[in-house]
Amino acid sequence: xxxxxxxxxxxIPRFRILPEEIGRVWGLDGKGFGKGLMIEQKSIxxxxxxxxxxxxxxxxxxMKRVDVSPEKIGAIYVGSESHPYVVKPTGTIVAEAIExxxxxxxADYEFACKAGTAAIQTCMGLVGSDMIEYGxxxxxxxxxxxxxxxxxxxxxxxxxxxxxGSKDVIAKINTTLSYTTDTPDFWRREGQMxxxxxxRFTGEPAYFKHIVSCAKNLLGKCGTKPEDYKYAVFHQPNGxxxxxxxxxxxxxxxxxxxxxxxxxxxxxxxGAVPLGLSAILDEAEPGDRxxxxxxxxxxxxxxxxxxxxxxxxxxxxxxxxTVREIMANMKAIDYATYAKYRGKIKLSCEE
Amino acid sequence: xxxxxxxWRENKNRYNLIGVKCGSCNAVYFPSRIICPDCGxxxxxxxxxxxxxxxxxxxxxxxVHEAHEQYEMQKPYAIALIELEEGARVxxxxxxxxxxxxxxxxxxxxxxxxxxxxxxSGTIYYGYKFVRERE
Amino acid sequence: xxxxxxxxxxITPFGELWDDSFREIGIKAGFEALHDANIxxxxxxxxxxxxxxxxxxxxxxxxxxxxxxxAGLAHNNIPSTRVEAGGASGALAVRQAxxxxxxxxxxxxxxxxxxxxxxxxDVEVNDIQSSAADQEWETVFGATYPSxxxxxxxxxxxxxxxxxxxxxxxxxxxxxxxxxxxxxQFRREIKxxxxxxxxxxxxxxxxxxxxxxxDGAAAVIMCDMGIAKKYSEHPVEVIxxxxxxxxxxxxxxxxxxxxxxxxxxxxxAMEMAGIGPADIDLAEVHDNFTISEIMAVEDLGFFxxxxxxxxxxxxxxTIGGDIPINTSGGLKARGDPIGATGVAQIVEIVxxxxxxxxxxxxxDAKIGLAHSVGGTGSSAIVHILGVGQ
Numbered sequence: 095x096x097x098x099x100x101x102x103x104x105x106i107p108r109f110r111i112l113p114e115e116i117g118r119v120w121g122l123d124g125k126g127f128g129k130g131l132m133i134e135q136k137s138i139x140x141x142x143x144x145x146x147x148x149x150x151x152x153x154x155x156x157m158k159r160v161d162v163s164p165e166k167i168g169a170i171y172v173g174s175e176s177h178p179y180v181v182k183p184t185g186t187i188v189a190e191a192i193e194x195x196x197x198x199x200x201a202d203y204e205f206a207c208k209a210g211t212a213a214i215q216t217c218m219g220l221v222g223s224d225m226i227e228y229g230x231x232x233x234x235x236x237x238x239x240x241x242x243x244x245x246x247x248x249x250x251x252x253x254x255x256x257x258x259g260s261k262d263v264i265a266k267i268n269t270t271l272s273y274t275t276d277t278p279d280f281w282r283r284e285g286q287m288x289x290x291x292x293x294r295f296t297g298e299p300a301y302f303k304h305i306v307s308c309a310k311n312l313l314g315k316c317g318t319k320p321e322d323y324k325y326a327v328f329h330q331p332n333g334x335x336x337x338x339x340x341x342x343x344x345x346x347x348x349x350x351x352x353x354x355x356x357x358x359x360x361x362x363x364x365g366a367v368p369l370g371l372s373a374i375l376d377e378a379e380p381g382d383r384x385x386x387x388x389x390x391x392x393x394x395x396x397x398x399x400x401x402x403x404x405x406x407x408x409x410x411x412x413x414x415x416t417v418r419e420i421m422a423n424m425k426a427i428d429y430a431t432y433a434k435y436r437g438k439i440k441l442s443c444e445e
Numbered sequence: 446x447x448x449x450x451x452x453w454r455e456n457k458n459r460y461n462l463i464g465v466k467c468g469s470c471n472a473v474y475f476p477s478r479i480i481c482p483d484c485g486x487x488x489x490x491x492x493x494x495x496x497x498x499x500x501x502x503x504x505x506x507x508x509v510h511e512a513h514e515q516y517e518m519q520k521p522y523a524i525a526l527i528e529l530e531e532g533a534r535v536x537x538x539x540x541x542x543x544x545x546x547x548x549x550x551x552x553x554x555x556x557x558x559x560x561x562x563x564x565x566s567g568t569i570y571y572g573y574k575f576v577r578e579r580e
Numbered sequence: 581x582x583x584x585x586x587x588x589x590x591i592t593p594f595g596e597l598w599d600d601s602f603r604e605i606g607i608k609a610g611f612e613a614l615h616d617a618n619i620x621x622x623x624x625x626x627x628x629x630x631x632x633x634x635x636x637x638x639x640x641x642x643x644x645x646x647x648x649x650x651a652g653l654a655h656n657n658i659p660s661t662r663v664e665a666g667g668a669s670g671a672l673a674v675r676q677a678x679x680x681x682x683x684x685x686x687x688x689x690x691x692x693x694x695x696x697x698x699x700x701x702d703v704e705v706n707d708i709q710s711s712a713a714d715q716e717w718e719t720v721f722g723a724t725y726p727s728x729x730x731x732x733x734x735x736x737x738x739x740x741x742x743x744x745x746x747x748x749x750x751x752x753x754x755x756x757x758x759x760x761x762x763x764x765q766f767r768r769e770i771k772x773x774x775x776x777x778x779x780x781x782x783x784x785x786x787x788x789x790x791x792x793x794x795d796g797a798a799a800v801i802m803c804d805m806g807i808a809k810k811y812s813e814h815p816v817e818v819i820x821x822x823x824x825x826x827x828x829x830x831x832x833x834x835x836x837x838x839x840x841x842x843x844x845x846x847x848x849a850m851e852m853a854g855i856g857p858a859d860i861d862l863a864e865v866h867d868n869f870t871i872s873e874i875m876a877v878e879d880l881g882f883f884x885x886x887x888x889x890x891x892x893x894x895x896x897x898t899i900g901g902d903i904p905i906n907t908s909g910g911l912k913a914r915g916d917p918i919g920a921t922g923v924a925q926i927v928e929i930v931x932x933x934x935x936x937x938x939x940x941x942x943x944d945a946k947i948g949l950a951h952s953v954g955g956t957g958s959s960a961i962v963h964i965l966g967v968g969q
Contacts, residue, residue: 452720455716475831476716476717504735504836505731505732505734505735505738505836506731506734507727507730507731507733507734507782507783507784507785508780508782508783509722509723509724509727509730509782510779510780510781510782510783511706511724511726511781511782512722512724513703513706513707513710513719513722513724514703514707515722516722519722521780522722524721524722524723524727524731524782525731526731526830526831526836533831534831534832535717535831536717536718536721536723536731536829536830536831537721538721538722545783549734549735549738560720560721560722561720570720572720572721574721
């Protein structure tokens, strides 16, 4: 059975804020921060957007591109660290909004920035075991950094959805594997509005160790070398990390360029690798091979070896906007507006 | 005080712009009605579910500067009456563009957004809003 | 069907009545009317009270019994009924009283209208006002009450070229009239330019396009014309009463530049009275927003569609003009305590027909019309009053 991506769709909110604007408010060298992180701007959800609305828009974009009846979707998994409810699933709202209810299974996932790829793996398993015909895997976030914290320069909003199945697969997932340990580099406790992180601890023992280990295991299992891939996408908490990890593994800047969105939209957390992969699928051609490694704090990495099939030539890509078309519809806002949109200003009626 | 069932009841219609079509005269209505105002009794039991495409044009518009509590964070914002391509009109907010950019005749399409929430601890409700259809 | 007369009127000042509770203002207006009609509480057969939303403004329902009680009429066990039709609640109470007398069931009836709006904050008041619109398909989506009228105004401007200056002329005229009414909430003139510059509420409508938030009450005593002369030398006759409905939500209407309910109620009332628009000497119309008055004077047939705004700017609706509109100051300047408004309009017409309107008196006024609207035009009620024979 050929299991893989049957369709995909993305969504990124329209608003952006620049690092210099954030720096201006906190007396930091925003421009310098931005340069260091390789982030020119980050996306911000509007006042009426959250993980549910982003997930629904991404799912609808995915469904527009194929002629698959939503009733055939047997599972929906939404990965996010910013679900609007702590108890009550995002996925049920998505299911209702794309008219996939009621004969399906739904659950929300959380695994920091890799909950979306975990959802892909689950759907692959269910399709592969013939439990479902199609599964919808979504990675989406409206992440927030505490005001003035370094995270505020990168934590952003966006998401992508993948319809996983075994018929008319446009990108076959040859192999997937994960690498997981108990590494507390980044977390958010119950009831806390903003996450905490271990500073430089998030680097070497966390991001780099897990991605490099996962990537090496995947290359080993597939018997492939970096140069066998046309594209590669790594989790991108900033612009620097994926570039460095690519270099460590022997991937070139050209290979990661297409899927590297963080300079223009920031770190979309659970949406990061899914959006990067979507941007690659926007331009991929039959035979292209894609190497994708997600990373989620806590910590773990999911790796994917993907091959684009001939079916992509018959696929109605134009039925929904490309990632870069979505990114082009943008508006930069100031810190005050950002604070207003993201609930950092309290109105009396909310008390 | 929770209003959960009141909002939940309309979720499907608000998520997907589902109204009705009269089996007697083919007129479409949004929101749903049990009886067609033109056909009366003849339409009983013939008002079938009808999903609108969400595409339409602005019939009239305004920019709200004094808003209800739920919308205070969004003011000023655009509200419009939209003539859907299938024929019915619907009232909705127009987002993702400058509120004063909206004009009569402008093409719009529906999008999925948060409409409001039942206080700080109640449920969140979602439904249609509209965005400018960009070529 | 019996002829119906009005033999007494009473009205409180409209405005922010901090010292008075809902029940106090209701009773004050009622007693003024009883006194005016020269009757005692023993003569009363029934009470009708127009009130839109006491349940939300002051957490009090069961307004009929409350008013009967505090009017001291509970002892007589007089039936008391609260009536609601959004902004037309007061007018609907008048109409219910009219029915009960015309049918012969009652001889003398007290009609009150009251609203106490200032006990809560503005934001909440706006919320309550919008509950006369469609809560499920309008306000949930971010529409405010003024925004629905703004949609009508925008479309009216689009279709008929109605201008900002013309909208302002409605409010300026009503403030000028209000300055002559001692019971009005606003008794000063406002320049049209100031209206055009006031803060935007819902574009194109600005703060001074909108009727204010008000407390107030009004009452009238109605009776069988056959016995009216016993109480009043100059009874005023209700020569027509008509009502029409339209869809609750604006999006369901074919046209939003007219209020079809107004057109139909107006036409029916004029047919019933056997007169045309030209026979009417003055009218109180529902100007909760400037655009509402423009549509009303068109829909009632005083001016052709699309010419109401220009006619107002040209001064045709001012005291001394072709058809004086809202000599009381209207909802805009007299004030708009929702449930009281429809009754207050009747009070003004009665005073004009009695020749007792002082500085705002229309010379030789014989026939007056009162027009009241609920929601965005979902209910419209028209009464025509004439100098009694």
